[in-house]
Amino acid sequence: MKFIDTHIHLQDYKARYTTDILSSALSAGVTKFICCGTSPQDWDKVAELSRQGDGRIIPAFGLHPWYIEQGGLDWEQQLEHQLRLFPDALVGECGLDGLKSPPIDKQLDVFRRHIHLAKQYSRPLIIHLVKAQTWLEQMWQELPAKFVLHSFSGSPEFAAEVSRRGGYVSFGLSLFRHKRAAKLVQSVPQEQILLETDGPWQPLPSEDTSRPEQLPQLAQYIAALRGEDTADFAAAVYHNSEEFINVRK
Template identity: 40%
Template structure:
């Protein structure tokens, strides 16, 4: 049987932990059925690497350019124009990783919100996919969504760790939710319960490589630096199907 065709909804192949071995990593991912990867930039400092990967692997890499909330303190004026240039130069590009974060200390709330709202409006104006990072900021996000347009195609909350109630509210705004291998840990039963409550058509799977490494039993591909490998996506999907109390074939055929 040929391998399943999968798409990694969110990862960072441009990371220094992966970039040097990208040829081998992409080949290994393709060998287990990963046909596409959404590679998310986090600031102008890595957008060129994302662009390079998209040109090097045009059939598999979907580039995404965004300003991550953790990066807002180090970015100067001009990033908005550069973001638009990157989107214009890649017709299949997405926006992100961007978002809001109250977990990381020392971040300016106003700077975070201004950057996020700009990117959300840009995604709405162009009806582009947008990958959103939220940590301990669900109420803040909901307040913004009440006042800010979103893409008619919806938006992705990557590695979604919110509650079932929050998920229901966000789904009304058009949210999609991606599950990362990190949530296969037994102690993440609350997140697993939330995903059981979501409509299947609103769920995506991601590695967030090189981060969000799954538990050892769901690691099919290891790296010397112990980073999460994009090829782990297939085993993460299998683990997710088991968590949902469903067989893999039933999940994929629905």
């Protein structure tokens, strides 16, 4: 089985572990990674990892809602610069977070600027959404052609709505704690499912860090909940991931 970890922060692992992480990921069949930057402070590291990654590490650049205050005045110009430097880069991680500051008006403004750039450069958009469903529900018309709600932890009903609107729903290891996991994974058509670890964050309940080599376990869990064969499910999700990252489609 082959996998693409569609959301990971390789720059956040302790540097000496990154090589180990990548080689054990490869033995587990994880062939590619979308490495998500969260503020101008880590974009250079993301860029560097991508350059060293032999085409396996696809960069994404965004200003995460938690780090808006640290973004500086010219984050938008810097973001555009990275998108020009990396024609395969995605936009994100960005989005809306109802649990954290800054105020929602500021978050909406920053998020809309990401949407604008994603459309202008025809790039997929990686969205972080926590306790902010009602805001996103007023923005369906504004979103670019390709977008994903990463580490989806909302309701099955909302997941179904995201897929009706043409979005991808990405499941991570937090799914093992979701109370309605079965209903949730059954509410999304197979062709709109992606998988991720959000590593090193959001580990399995028994671990202190998440790693891409755990993706087969996640795929097996979801396939079982959906009543599908794990290998068939993994192959379909791999195909979805390739479709998602292909910026020319």
